[in-house]
Amino acid sequence: MHETSIVNSIMRTLELEFEVEKMARLKGIYVKVGILSNIEPRLLHNAYDAFQMTNPGYTDAELHIESTELKIQCELCNHETKVKNYRFICENCGSPSKNVIQGEEMLIHKVEFND
Amino acid sequence: MSTIEKSNKAARGTAQCENTNINLLKANDFVADIIRKEMTKSNTLLINVTSSAGSGKTTLMQKTAERLKDKLTMAVMVGDLETERDAARIRETGIQALQIVTGGICHLEAQMIHQVLDQFDLPSIDLLFIENVGNLVCPSSFDLGEDYRVTLMATTEGDDKPRKYPKMFLTSEMMLVSKADLLPHLPFSVDNVVKDAREVNHEIEVIRVSSVTEEGIDEWCNWLLAKVEDKQMAEVNA
Numbered sequence: 001m002h003e004t005s006i007v008n009s010i011m012r013t014l015e016l017e018f019e020v021e022k023m024a025r026l027k028g029i030y031v032k033v034g035i036l037s038n039i040e041p042r043l044l045h046n047a048y049d050a051f052q053m054t055n056p057g058y059t060d061a062e063l064h065i066e067s068t069e070l071k072i073q074c075e076l077c078n079h080e081t082k083v084k085n086y087r088f089i090c091e092n093c094g095s096p097s098k099n100v101i102q103g104e105e106m107l108i109h110k111v112e113f114n115d
Numbered sequence: 116m117s118t119i120e121k122s123n124k125a126a127r128g129t130a131q132c133e134n135t136n137i138n139l140l141k142a143n144d145f146v147a148d149i150i151r152k153e154m155t156k157s158n159t160l161l162i163n164v165t166s167s168a169g170s171g172k173t174t175l176m177q178k179t180a181e182r183l184k185d186k187l188t189m190a191v192m193v194g195d196l197e198t199e200r201d202a203a204r205i206r207e208t209g210i211q212a213l214q215i216v217t218g219g220i221c222h223l224e225a226q227m228i229h230q231v232l233d234q235f236d237l238p239s240i241d242l243l244f245i246e247n248v249g250n251l252v253c254p255s256s257f258d259l260g261e262d263y264r265v266t267l268m269a270t271t272e273g274d275d276k277p278r279k280y281p282k283m284f285l286t287s288e289m290m291l292v293s294k295a296d297l298l299p300h301l302p303f304s305v306d307n308v309v310k311d312a313r314e315v316n317h318e319i320e321v322i323r324v325s326s327v328t329e330e331g332i333d334e335w336c337n338w339l340l341a342k343v344e345d346k347q348m349a350e351v352n353a
């Protein structure tokens with residue numbers, strides 16, 4: 001259900017961003033989702049397939065999903081830690097940190113159109 | 116996050132390509148900002164209450180209303196998949212409560228809140244709660260324009276839940292360990308759940324509450340009163 005909302009939001013956002021004429025030539029949507037975003041790439045693909053079925057204008061537009069790992073950067077020692085098992089603690093100095101530098105993304109980072 | 120960087124339309128094979136940096140939930144966050152502005156204008160503290168289904172949100176809303184309704188004006192919006200029951204339960208305490216039936220959607224979105232705001236006389240309301248749909252996953256991604264996010268974690272659930280739902284606990288300012296009256300009968304450890312939650316979010320505040328024995332309800336209501344006062348002071352100073 002959540003993924004369906006996300007697909008709707010992506011398409012609504014793109015339709016606001018680009019003109020109708022351009023959207024008709026939509027070829028590819030590239031999104032980046034962090035593992036903290038609670039978006040499951042497989043379910044997002046399924047939701048997008050369902051969207052395409054009811055919106056034949058977008059049949060040729062492909063959805064590309066990249067997922068990113070979770071990383072924090074320590075405010076005290078600047079060390080970057082790959083967060084494992086959701087322990088938000090600097091592996092260098094042991095201090096807790098909420099400074100997420102990667103893994104929270106929910107971005108449309110590239111859009112492709114046919115000529 | 117809503118800045119859009121468009122590159123020159125670099126030809127790439129037969130395709131045109133635009134690099135963007137658009138938040139997937141840009142549409143939601145835009146509406147959340149509108150709600151935030153309205154709440155600032157009317158001096159209303161907005162609190163988003165989340166938890167798994169059945170952790171005690173509605174019961175806590177009832178208790179909170181009973182305690183605070185003589186001290187301030189409080190109202191509640193309740194999200195639910197299908198039914199209207201929760202709002203009716205809350206209205207029994209004598210405060211305004213409005214049901215938002217999501218029709219199967221597992222979370223509330225800013226647009227759903229904005230649509231019903233005109234049913235409230237905001238300038239007269241000091242404290243407005245949103246009881247979110249019961250699950251710890253989807254609601255975590257949707258900003259509703261709230262000042263604080265409060266997450267209930269019942270003692271009848273696993274005490275390792277914060278790390279299973281990290282986004283929710285990372286984005287909450289307060290964790291209420293609910294149904295504390297049941298602790299003697301359960302294998303649940305408050306120390307473990309606090310440790311687990313603080314490994315995700317070291318700043319999260321914690322209060323143990325029970326709507327049966329009323330343990331922690333004073334502390335919870337005092338926290339709310341202080342936040343309401345902060346919000347109203349901020350407006351006076353602005």
Ligand SMILES: Nc1nc2c(ncn2[C@@H]2O[C@H](COP(=O)(O)OP(=O)(O)O)[C@@H](O)[C@H]2O)c(=O)[nH]1
Pocket residue numbers: 166167168169170171172173174175249293294295296297324325326327328
């Ligand atoms: N023992 C105990 N039961 C509670 C408490 N708060 C709520 N409940 C019960 O838990 C069930 C679900 O509560 P409800 O408030 O509807 O949860 P919600 O789904 O999160 O809104 C109901 O049967 C309540 O009576 C509490 O503090 N202690």
Ligand SMILES: [Mg+2]
Pocket residue numbers: 172173174201246
């Ligand atoms: Mg409820």
Ligand SMILES: [Zn+2]
Pocket residue numbers: 074075076077078079090091092093094095
């Ligand atoms: Zn460090």
